[in-house]
Amino acid sequence: xxxxxxxxxxxxxxxxxxxxxxxxxxxxxxxxxxxxxxxxxxxxxxxxxxxxxxxxxxxxxxxxxxxxxxxxxxxxxxxxxxxxxxxxxxxxxxxxxxxxxxxxxxxxxxxxxxxxxxxxxxxxxxxxxxxxxxxxxxxxxxxxxxxxxxxxxxxxxxxxxxxxxxxxxxxxxxxxxxxxxxxxxxxxxxxxxxxxxxxxxxxxxxxxxxxxxxxxxxxxxxxxxxxxxxxxxxxxxxxxxxxxxxxxxxxxxxxxxxxxxxxxxxxxxxxxxxxxxxxxxxxxxxxxxxxxxxxxxxxxxxxxxxxxxxxxxxxxxxxxxxxxxxxxxxxxxxxxxxxxxxxxxxxxxxxxxxxxxxxxx
Amino acid sequence: xxxxxxxxxxxxxxxxxxxxxxxxxxxxxxxxxxxxxxxxxxxxxxxxxxxxxxxxxxxxxxxxxxxxxxxxxxxxxxxxxxxxxxxxxxxxxxxxxxxxxxxxxxxxxxxxxxxxxxxxxxxxxxxxxxxxxxxxxxxxxxxxxxxxxxxxxxxxxxxxxxxxxxxxxxxxxxxxxxxxxxxxxxxxxxxxxxx
Amino acid sequence: xxxxxxxxxxxxxxxxxxxxxxxxxxxxxxxxxxxxxxxxxxxxxxxxxxxxxxxxxxxxxxxxxxxxxxxxxxxxxxxxxxxxxxxxxxxxxxxxxxxxxxxxxxxxxxxxxxxxxxxxxxxxxxxxxxxxxxxxxxxxxxxxxxxxxxxxxxxxxxxxxxxxxxxxxxxxxxxxxxxxxxxxxxxxxxxxxxxxxxxxxxxxxxxxxxxxxxxxxxxxxxxxxxxxxxxxxxxxxxxxxxxxxx
Numbered sequence: 001x002x003x004x005x006x007x008x009x010x011x012x013x014x015x016x017x018x019x020x021x022x023x024x025x026x027x028x029x030x031x032x033x034x035x036x037x038x039x040x041x042x043x044x045x046x047x048x049x050x051x052x053x054x055x056x057x058x059x060x061x062x063x064x065x066x067x068x069x070x071x072x073x074x075x076x077x078x079x080x081x082x083x084x085x086x087x088x089x090x091x092x093x094x095x096x097x098x099x100x101x102x103x104x105x106x107x108x109x110x111x112x113x114x115x116x117x118x119x120x121x122x123x124x125x126x127x128x129x130x131x132x133x134x135x136x137x138x139x140x141x142x143x144x145x146x147x148x149x150x151x152x153x154x155x156x157x158x159x160x161x162x163x164x165x166x167x168x169x170x171x172x173x174x175x176x177x178x179x180x181x182x183x184x185x186x187x188x189x190x191x192x193x194x195x196x197x198x199x200x201x202x203x204x205x206x207x208x209x210x211x212x213x214x215x216x217x218x219x220x221x222x223x224x225x226x227x228x229x230x231x232x233x234x235x236x237x238x239x240x241x242x243x244x245x246x247x248x249x250x251x252x253x254x255x256x257x258x259x260x261x262x263x264x265x266x267x268x269x270x271x272x273x274x275x276x277x278x279x280x281x282x283x284x285x286x287x288x289x290x291x292x293x294x295x296x297x298x299x300x301x302x303x304x305x306x307x308x309x310x311x312x313x314x315x316x317x318x319x320x321x322x323x324x325x326x327x328x329x330x331x332x333x334x335x336x337x338x339x340x341x342x343x344x345x346x347x348x349x350x351x352x353x354x355x356x357x358x359x360x361x
Numbered sequence: 362x363x364x365x366x367x368x369x370x371x372x373x374x375x376x377x378x379x380x381x382x383x384x385x386x387x388x389x390x391x392x393x394x395x396x397x398x399x400x401x402x403x404x405x406x407x408x409x410x411x412x413x414x415x416x417x418x419x420x421x422x423x424x425x426x427x428x429x430x431x432x433x434x435x436x437x438x439x440x441x442x443x444x445x446x447x448x449x450x451x452x453x454x455x456x457x458x459x460x461x462x463x464x465x466x467x468x469x470x471x472x473x474x475x476x477x478x479x480x481x482x483x484x485x486x487x488x489x490x491x492x493x494x495x496x497x498x499x500x501x502x503x504x505x506x507x508x509x510x511x512x513x514x515x516x517x518x519x520x521x522x523x524x525x526x527x528x529x530x531x532x533x534x535x536x537x538x539x540x541x542x543x544x545x546x547x548x549x550x551x552x553x554x555x556x
Numbered sequence: 557x558x559x560x561x562x563x564x565x566x567x568x569x570x571x572x573x574x575x576x577x578x579x580x581x582x583x584x585x586x587x588x589x590x591x592x593x594x595x596x597x598x599x600x601x602x603x604x605x606x607x608x609x610x611x612x613x614x615x616x617x618x619x620x621x622x623x624x625x626x627x628x629x630x631x632x633x634x635x636x637x638x639x640x641x642x643x644x645x646x647x648x649x650x651x652x653x654x655x656x657x658x659x660x661x662x663x664x665x666x667x668x669x670x671x672x673x674x675x676x677x678x679x680x681x682x683x684x685x686x687x688x689x690x691x692x693x694x695x696x697x698x699x700x701x702x703x704x705x706x707x708x709x710x711x712x713x714x715x716x717x718x719x720x721x722x723x724x725x726x727x728x729x730x731x732x733x734x735x736x737x738x739x740x741x742x743x744x745x746x747x748x749x750x751x752x753x754x755x756x757x758x759x760x761x762x763x764x765x766x767x768x769x770x771x772x773x774x775x776x777x778x779x780x781x782x783x784x785x786x787x788x789x790x791x792x793x794x795x796x797x798x799x800x801x802x
Contacts, residue, residue, distance in 0.1 A: 006387075006394045006402065024640050050639035054632065055665040062629035062662070066636025069623040070603065070644065074636065092626050176429050177387065177402040179394045197621035197637075199644060201600035207615040209606070209624040255429075262428035339432035 003182040009173040012144040012180055013077065013103055014039035016151030020187050022101070023072040024050040026063035028082060031115050032171045033105040036077040057082040061089030061102075068098040069208055071196030073155050077103035079171075080121050081112065090164060091130025094225065095210035097195075099158035101151065102136070103167040105174040108334025117172040118334040119254060122312040125168045126283045133222055135229050136166040138282040139237075140253045144178035146280070152185045157235060159190040161228055168282060170308060172255040172337070229284070237280035238289055241268070246275035247299050248350045249325075250343075251290070251317055252306040253279050256332075260306050262340040267347060273299070274347050282313070287320040294324035302326045302350045306343060309333065364514060368423045371431045372508070375416035375448055376440030376461070381501035384527070385438065386417035388505060391523040393421035396515030401429040414444050421514060436512070438504050440464060440487065449473065457481045459507050461500060463488035483507060483550065490545045499542035506546020566590035568599045568619050575613060579779025581769035582610060584736045585678060585745070586617050589649070592749045593620065596757070602645040603637050605630045607659075609651035610684040628659025631666035634673040645756060647674040652693040653683045656718050660692075663718075670727030670761040674752045677718065677764070679733075679793065680771040688774030692716040695792050700774070715792060719766050723798035729761030731799040735768040737786040741795070748797070760802045768793055 007015070014036045017025070025040035037053060044051045050067070054060035060076050067074035078086065083104045093100060104125060108118040129136045137157055141147040147169060154165040197206055212218035239257075241264060242249075252260040257278040264276040277293065279286050294300055303325050305314040314329040321327055330346050332338050374386040383404050390402035398421040405416045418431050433453045439445045440461040452458055458477075460470065462484040470477070470484065485507050487500035509520060524539050565571070568590040574583040593599050602620045606612050608627035615622035625633040630648035638646045648655075655663050655677040666673065682700055683689040690700040690707060693715050697706040707715075722731045730752050734745040745767060752763035768789050772782035 004394060006391045006400060024636070026636060052635060052639055052669075054635075055661055058629065059632040059635075059662050059665065062625060062632035063636035063639070065625065065629075066605075066623070066633035066638075067640035068636075069633070070637050070641045072640040074640065088626050089629070092624075096624065172403065172429065175404060177390060177400075178426075178429070179398070179400045197603050197623055198641075199601035199603065200619065200621050205615075205619045206621045207624075208622070209615060211612060211624060259428040259430060265427060337430060339430055340428045341432045 005180055005182060006177050007144060007180050008035060008175060008177050009144050009147045009169060010035040010105060010175070011039060012147040013151045013167060014043070015182060016148040017075055017101065017155070018043055018047070019148070019185050020101075020152035020155035021073050021189065022049065022075050022155060024064070024067040024074040025076065026052050026054050026060040026067070026074070027076045027078060028054050028057045028060050030079045030082045032107065032174050033077050033079050033103065036103065057085035058089065061086040061093070064100045065089060065093055065096070065098060068093070068100045069096070069197050071192040071198065073159070075101040075103070077105070079105050079107045080109050080118075083121060083124065087130040089130070090136070091132050091134055092210055093164045094130065094134035094136070095132065096208050097162040098164070098208070099162050100164050101154045101158055101167065102164055103151070104169070106168065106170050114334060115171060116335040117170040117255060117308055117337060119170055119256060119308040119312070120334065121168065122282065122307070122309060125166050126285070126316070129164070129166070134225065135283055136164050137161060137232050137235065137284075138166045138168050140168045140280060140282050141173065142254050142257045142278060144173070144176070144180040147173060148180055148182065149185060150280070152187050156187050156190065159192070161232060162195070163228060168254070170255050233284050235281055236284050236286045236289065238286040239278040239280060240293070241265070241276035242293065244297050245273055245299060246297060247273040247301055248347060249275045249277055249293065249300055249303045250306065250347060251277045251279070251303055253282060253313065256306050256308050259338065259340055260343050263343040263347060266340065267344060272347070272351060274351065275300070279313075285316045285320065287316070290317065290320040291322065291324070294321060300325060302328055302353065304328045304330060304346060304350050306346075307331045308337070364423065366423055368514070370421055370436060370512060370514060371434045372419045372436040372438060373416055373431065373434045373448055374419065374438045375414050375444035376501070378415040380415070380440045381498065382415045382440065383417050385501040385505050386419045388520070388523050388527060389508065390419045390421065391526060392515060392519040395522050396519040398422060398515070399424065399426050401426050403429045414441070414447060416444065416448070436508070438508055440500060440504065442466070442469065445469065450476065452480055454479055455481070457483070457511060459483045459485060459504055459511070461485065461487040461504070463500075483511065485546065485549055490549055491542055494538065494541045494545055496538045496542060499538060502539050502542035503546040503549070506543040507550050509543070510547040510550045566594050568593045570617050570619050572616065574617065576610065577773045579770055579772035579782050580610070581680070581736050581767070582678060584742065585676070585767050585769065586614065588736070588742065588746045588749055589647070589676065590618055591746060592753055596750065596753055598645045598753065601643065602647065605633050605646070605648040607648060607650040607654040609654050611649055611651065611678065612685075614649050628654050628657070629662055630654065630659065631671070631673065631675060632662045634675070635666050635669070635671045638671055638673050642672070645753065647676060647753070649676050650678070651684065652677060652679045652681065653691045656692045656716050664721070667722055667725050667762040667764065668727050672756045672759060672761065674756050674763045675765070676749065676752070677766045678769045679766050680769045681715070681789070682771055682774045684771050684774055693793070695789070717793065719764065719798050722764050725762070727762050728764060728799050729755040729801045730763040730797070732764070732797040733766045733768065733793060733795050735786050735790060735795055737770065737783045751800070755802065758802060768795070
């Protein structure tokens with residue numbers, strides 16, 4: 001038998017991080033992700049790595065900054081309020097082009113909110129992790145298997161782009177246990193010899209900085225980062241169920257995605273013409289992929305966007321679809337978790353519209 | 362014991378906090394995984410965790426599981442009255458309910474005769490059975506015995522293996538009592554059948 | 557021959573002009589720091605952390621690998637570096653605003669955890685770079701742009717005495733307050749900074765050196781009076797080694 005285990009999503013993240021070659025973990029306790037630091041505090045020292053429980057999230061993210069600057073694979077994990085506290089550090093990490101992995105097991109907000117499942121931090125993760133014009137590469141797993149594999153892969157991606165990568169997940173996935181295959185993954189190590197701070201031995205001293213008072217230099221810097229984000233387009237990932245005859249497409253990510261998948265599969269079995277699209281990279285958002293679905297499929301008239309927040313990803317969907325279909329936002333704020341049956345009802349509502357309302361010409 | 366290719370069973374366990382509900386749900390999911398199934402185990406998440414009912418959803422399936430949340434489960438394992446009142450209306454039409462007769466009065470169940478029509482209801486004095494073997498806290502494992510005996514989704518040995526894994530780290534001494542409670546659940550049902 | 561032995565340009569100090577104001581003590585401390593790095597032969601394995609303040613450009617002057625940390629976070633970044641690569645030598649160079657205001661939590665916790673790093677705090681009792689606002693170490697009666705009538709205990713409380721706090725920390729191996737406003741004190745500062753690096757080299761614990769420094773521009777003084785004024789500051793912030801465990 002392969003190494004198949006029943007583990008929580010947050011445990012899968014920790015084991016994925018170890019598989020991905022994580023050297024250092026720095027963090028501050030917050031529900032619902034405490035299993036991650038608990039596992040790391042045991043496992044990292046065994047492997048010659050470092051674990052520090054910091055006195056705050058602001059401190060933790062700057063420990064990540066230090067460890068990353070000297071070329072180590074470093075990570076932190078937290079949940080929404082803690083992520084907000086780290087955002088200054090995020091901006092610096094992006095600006096300093098320091099790779100690292102940040103895990104956000106989202107909880108309900110705003111403010112202290114609650115510990116319910118939520119996807120309320122979509123905008124924060126995807127649009128503005130910190131001040132200034134910086135982005136994260138954002139991966140949104142929907143199963144414990146994906147949480148394991150994507151977290152491991154995140155270390156390689158972070159190193160490749162010299163940019164932080166965020167694993168964005170919710171409390172359902174975090175606290176749910178699921179059968180997971182802890183397979184060996186081929187995570188590449190990428191040389192940091194050309195930039196990491198290791199002591200100026202036999203070479204000129206290196207400076208890793210984000211202060212550019214010369215305006216031309218700063219502009220150039222921003223354009224360099226922008227180019228990097230464009231290159232990240234190569235990493236776009238998504239899951240879809242489509243055969244070209246759909247009339248309605250359901251779009252959701254993370255836990256919401258897999259609940260919606262259940263509904264879509266059930267309806268398709270009964271002959272309903274409904275498709276499924278789950279973005280796995282939230283930044284870069286799979287805009288081209290989504291757009292081309294509508295270009296190829298003339299019968300597709302609507303896209304139903306489901307989220308555990310008050311409507312955030314729907315904006316990226318609108319940009320992607322760009323008028324090619326009607327975009328319908330159905331959102332569930334924290335603590336209102338829909339059942340697959342509820343979503344089936346929403347999908348049927350859309351289908352009725354397609355059948356009975358004359359489509360726009 | 363080989364089940365159909367698309368075999369999938371969705372179970373909600375519910376009871377008081379402290380009755381070992383999460384342990385039972387986790388145990389069944391883990392046994393499923395050891396037997397080669399896909400499985401999810403979702404503890405109720407949120408304020409319900411403290412006080413009131415404690416519940417969890419366990420799914421085992423031959424194919425990949427999409428939704429870990431279930432509105433109308435195939436099976437309910439209910440250990441107290443509030444759980445019965447909360448979840449019984451959600452049970453699938455031809456679903457199976459395994460009820461703790463010690464904490465869910467028979468007259469309440471009888472009163473719901475119409476609601477419960479077409480459903481398979483097993484009434485088991487879980488507390489009494491666990492007290493009989495000297496471990497009153499193992500009503501949850503008695504329930505697992507009854508659940509396994511009714512569904513038989515995998516060989517019994519996987520429950521034993523799962524128990525061993527879950528009792529690792531200082532609780533190994535509880536393995537024998539757990540196995541006894543598991544057997545008590547199975548035997549109770551066998552006796553009922555022959556009645 | 558004699559000339560050479562009296563004056564040598566430190567190898568770690570870049571041959572460039574400082575941007576600091578006339579009479580500012582930053583450049584002096586930079587030079588002392590470089591001399592210590594050279595004498596202990598640490599240049600090739602030292603990582604410096606530039607913080608936010610007038611000395612954020614320290615990387616333009618000191619020829620070692622350097623990274624910039626957000627305001628107040630140098631001791632945390634230093635922790636990350638040292639934990640990731642214990643073989644490297646780490647120093648932070650911070651002002652009183654960075655170390656003792658916005659970064660006090662990071663600083664004290666790094667000290668308490670006994671991180672093997674060397675922290676240097678330039679205490680000039682004001683926020684220099686932002687134009688002379690009050691800092692936690694602004695003294696009673698001192699006029700700044702945000703205490704235009706002088707710091708009043710009933711309004712702004714009292715100056716924060718960092719070395720006195722750190723001297724009570726078990727995790728601290730060395731804590732001293734020095735000044736550079738006369739030659740004798742320059743020599744003492746060099747001794748203190750040397751000891752603060754030795755604490756790290758010998759794996760003894762967190763090391764801290766606070767340097768009372770002049771900020772003529774924001775004190776609204778000429779360089780000579782500012783340098784003399786540091787003597788007055790020593791009455792409020794006494795000089796000396798406050799903790800030494802090795």
